[in-house]
Amino acid sequence: MIKLNNLTKSYANGQNKAVDDLTWEIKDGEIVGFIGPNGAGKSTTIKMMTGLVLPDSGFVELNGLDITKKPLEAKQQFAYVSDTPDNFLRLKAIEYLNFIADIYQVSEADRNHRITDMAKRFGIMEVLERPIMEFSHGMRQKVMVMGALVHNPSIWILDEPMVGLDPNAAFALKEMMREHAAAGNSVLFSTHVLEVAEKLCDHVGIIVSGHMIFAGTMDELKDHYPSDMSLESIFMEMTKDA
Ligand SMILES: Nc1ncnc2c1ncn2[C@@H]1O[C@H](COP(=O)(O)OP(=O)(O)OP(=O)(O)O)[C@@H](O)[C@H]1O
Numbered sequence: 477m478i479k480l481n482n483l484t485k486s487y488a489n490g491q492n493k494a495v496d497d498l499t500w501e502i503k504d505g506e507i508v509g510f511i512g513p514n515g516a517g518k519s520t521t522i523k524m525m526t527g528l529v530l531p532d533s534g535f536v537e538l539n540g541l542d543i544t545k546k547p548l549e550a551k552q553q554f555a556y557v558s559d560t561p562d563n564f565l566r567l568k569a570i571e572y573l574n575f576i577a578d579i580y581q582v583s584e585a586d587r588n589h590r591i592t593d594m595a596k597r598f599g600i601m602e603v604l605e606r607p608i609m610e611f612s613h614g615m616r617q618k619v620m621v622m623g624a625l626v627h628n629p630s631i632w633i634l635d636e637p638m639v640g641l642d643p644n645a646a647f648a649l650k651e652m653m654r655e656h657a658a659a660g661n662s663v664l665f666s667t668h669v670l671e672v673a674e675k676l677c678d679h680v681g682i683i684v685s686g687h688m689i690f691a692g693t694m695d696e697l698k699d700h701y702p703s704d705m706s707l708e709s710i711f712m713e714m715t716k717d718a
């Protein structure tokens with residue numbers, strides 16, 4: 477469960493309000509798409525969820541733990557995939573994955589099982605001994621997703637996770653997200669690919685200029701529009717003044 481309570485964040489000495497009084501709840505068992513135009517405040521919201529950016533006001537609870545008051549316990553609750561996979565480039569992929577597994581105190585048996593399983597699903601078993609520096613964008617993205625998931629947390633928070641993934645890996649990740657939510661966990665991901673959000677999510681949040689303009693089920697959203705209208709057309713309609 478993720479609870480965002482009246483989150484507000486400004487940049488540039490208060491000149492630019494990136495997120496404005498945002499309240500939202502993502503329940504267990506839900507797979508939720510977070511959509512909005514470029515610069516709308518998705519990554520800023522996600523960074524506040526994960527404790528990377530401090531809100532000016534408001535607070536975040538992950539499985540009931542306040543990310544600011546109980547950062548260590550709260551950080552054990554979630555996996556976070558950032559919007560850039562260019563981290564720890566000098567490490568070999570396997571070194572990076574073991575490093576993350578060490579931080580989260582994942583047992584030898586569990587990490588071996590999970591790393592092998594995910595590497596097979598993503599088709600990167602053969603390159604784990606190579607430095608991340610030598611990887612393409614999509615290969616780096618796969619390693620970052622694997623690192624985020626290696627401690628098997630209940631909450632997944634993924635900022636544009638499908639960017640750069642080939643069709644097979646994107647399919648595998650979507651399948652993993654579905655399985656994880658179906659097992660009673662929360663999955664939140666931002667995306668610009670509205671077809672993916674439409675097919676994968678039962679809930680969706682739409683943010684425009686720092687304001688949540690819709691949060692609810694895909695069916696509730698579509699109820700307001702003609703039945704044959706796609707999420708893409710609805711999104712265009714809702715954001716046309718932004
Ligand atoms: N580190 C920063 N310093 C100053 N302004 C920032 C910073 N990060 C984000 N912003 C501003 O906050 C606003 C929201 O940006 P954010 O990255 O959250 O948007 P986004 O919805 O993730 O966009 P995109 O779809 O392009 O990823 C933008 O106006 C952006 O310029």
Ligand SMILES: [Mg+2]
Nearest residue numbers: 518519520559
């Ligand atoms: Mg972003």
